[in-house]
Every structure is written in C-alpha cells, then in structure tokens.
Amino acid sequence: MTTRSAASPAAAGPYAVKPERLRLLLVLAGLSGVSPLATDMYVAALPELARSLATDAAGAQLSLTSFLVGIIAGQLALGPLSDAVGRRPVLIGGSVLFAGFSVVCALAPTVAVLNSARTGQGVAGAAGIVVSRAVVTDLFDDRELPSVFSRLGAIGALAPVLAPLAGGALLLVVPWRYVFAVLALMGVLLAVGVWRWIPESLPPGARLTGGLALSLRAIGRVAAQPAVLAPVLALACGGAAVFAYIAGTTFVFQDIYHLSPALSSLVYGVNALGNMSGSLAYGRLARHRTPEALLLISGILATAGAVALLLLQATTGSSITLTWLCLLITVSAFGLFFPAVITIAQSRGRAAPGATSALLGGGQFLLGAAASPVVGMFGTQSPAPMAAVMTVSLTLGTLAAIATKRTQSH
Helix, strand or coil: EEEECCHHHHHHHHHHHHHHHHHHHHHHHHHHHHHHHHHHHHHHHHHHHHHHCEEECHHHHHHHHHHHHHHHHHHHHHHHHHHHHHHHHHHHHHHHHHHHHHHHHHHHHHHHHHHHHHHHCCCCCCCHHHHHHHHHHECCCCCCCCHHHHHHHHHHCCCHHHHHHHHHHHHHHCCHHHHHHHHHHHHHHHHHHHHHHCCCCHHHHCCCCCCHHHHHHHHHHHHCCCHHHHHHHHHHHHHHHHHHHHHHHHHHHHCCCCHHHHHHHHHHHHHHHHHHHHHHHHHHHCCCCCCCCCHCCCCCCCCHHHHHHHHHCCCCCCCHHHHHHHHHHHHHHHHHHHHHHHHHHHHHCCCCHHHEEEEHHHHHHHHHHHHHHHHHHCCCCCCCHHHHHHHHHHHHHHHHHHHHHCCCCC
C-alpha cells in the first residue's frame, strides 16, 4: 500500500497494515454515509411524525429541506476550516455535535424545534462528508486515489439500500423518535472511531494560515482554477441527475406501474447494487485508463440511459421493463462517474483539499436540491419529467466532463 501525508510521507507508515487500513476506510465510509442515513432512515415515519407534532405533511417534509440546507452550509464552512485547523478537530467536533443534535431531534416537542435541530444536524453531518474526502487526499497519492474513492463509493452505495430497510424495521417496533436516538448513537461511535483510527493527516506546517476568513477565500481561489472548476461542475450536474432520480423513481414505479412499496424498494435496491458494482469496477478500470477518460465514458453512458428513456416516452411510451433497464444503465454508470470526478478534483486541488471538497459537495447538493422539485412541478403521471431533468443534467455533466479532459494536461 502507498500512502502519503501532506507534510511527511513517513507519517503514513502505521497504515501499511491491511487491518488498520480497513478500519480507516470503514470509519471514513461511516462519516460519509451517516448523513444519507439521517435522511433515508426516517422518511417512512413522516406521517407519524406529522401527527405526533401536530403539523401537516408540508411541515414534516420541511425537516428534510432543513437538513439539506445544513449539509450545504456545513460543507462550504467546514471544508476550508479543516484546511486551517486540521482534520481531526473538525471530524470529532462534527460527530459529537451530530449526536447532540440527533438527541434534540428525538426529544423535539414541536416541529419548529425539530426543523432547527435538523439544520444543525445537517451542518454537523457535513463534516463527515467534506473532511473525509480531504483526509483521503492527504493520506493517499494519485495512484491510490482511484482505488480508495471507488471503495468508499461502493460502501456509500449501500446506504440507500440499507437505510430504508433499517428504518422500516425499527419503526415496526418503536416510535419515530427512536430513529434519531439510533443516529445519536452512530454519531458517538463515529467520534470514537475518529479518535482511535483516523490520524491527523494535515500537520501544522501544511495548514492554511490567516484565520477562517482567509480559509473561506480558499474556495474562491480553487473555483478560479479551470482545471478544478470543470470536474466540480460535472459533479454538480451529476448530483442534479441523482436527486431527480430519487425524487421521481418512487412515483414512477408505484403510481404509474402500480408496484407495491416492497417491489419498488426491490427495484431501487437492484439499481443501488448496480451503482455499487460500477464503483468497484472503477477501481479496476483506473489501473488501465485515466480518471478523465473514465469520467467521460461514464458520463456518455449515463446520458444514453436517460436519453433512451426520454425518447421512449416521447414516441411509443415504455414498459416497466424498459424503464427499469434505462434507469439501471444510468445509475450503474453513476458508480463510475462519481468516484472518477471526485478523484480528479481532489487530485488537482491538493493545495487546499478541504476547500476543494467543500466546493464539490456544495455544488452537488445545491444543484441537486434545485433539481428535485422540478420533477414534481411537471407532474408524476409519466416518467418523462424525471427523464427530461436527468437528460438535461447529464448532458451538461458530460460537457463538463469533456472540459475536464481538455484541462487534463494544464
């Protein structure tokens, strides 16, 4: 194994042992995956939550929006902060605060308290998403980045499959508040995991100086580099396509094709396994092709699946089998697309990995949040709105991938 530290390659020595590397990757994967879990685990409880807190469906769903706002703001602030103060303080503090805000959510007496706590939970959970990528960039060289990000992506692909199942099983026996109690426990366990197994990958001599304001300005400096901005835009467009898929797929398979919730979850789960397979394939393919080439190939493949679905809807319509096949092609291609674009951006933004990661995550979630309501705005009586939003997003993402490849040598 080849690892590196931003200041001292010798500092990576202890992580040459495979079990220690495995623990490192599992904790980083947990840090990246706990925020998606905080969304997916309690979605099935929204009706019960609304009744319990004497609010309507819109009031309960606002807790999802509040959490998303927190994730966006948290990434933009905490990524640069980790470049200034180090990775461990931000990761440990974020995990502890995530646990604390989860406890407040579990005990919330009103929906207003819940939504405020969800915003704080999103900010705290963003630490795991944004700083874990920076830790990987600190510890691993460019040859290792594709393999590490592919494994993290594969583990992350399990979250959409396991979270609804775990949340549903939990809700069969306990009220919705216990979901947040479980999330609080996860936050505590992650804090312990960081304390024991995540090294401080950014030595004092490699940190940005000048305070938080200067660290935040690092985002602007990173964004001003075309070689970094191109993959950031590609990821943002890919994120919009993913959010459109998440927003539309349940309605498509349950309301249009009349699948039961269990069968639609099966469809969603198979697609997630396709995504995981794509992530694992990326680690192998990156040994023979550049990340830039794989990004472009996967962008074209993902776009082709969305275009095919849109064309079928515009002409003869599509059966459930064809709809599923088109979406499976696109979602499996995501498994290549996302680790490739993260590898490229983080490799090119090594001067400020936290700021680069913040720019990646902020753009991904911001454009994704904007794309989700567009699907519902045009109706859910056909797969066409979902396919159209995905097609536009992925076409723009592929154009950004082309720009990424053109800036490869610069």
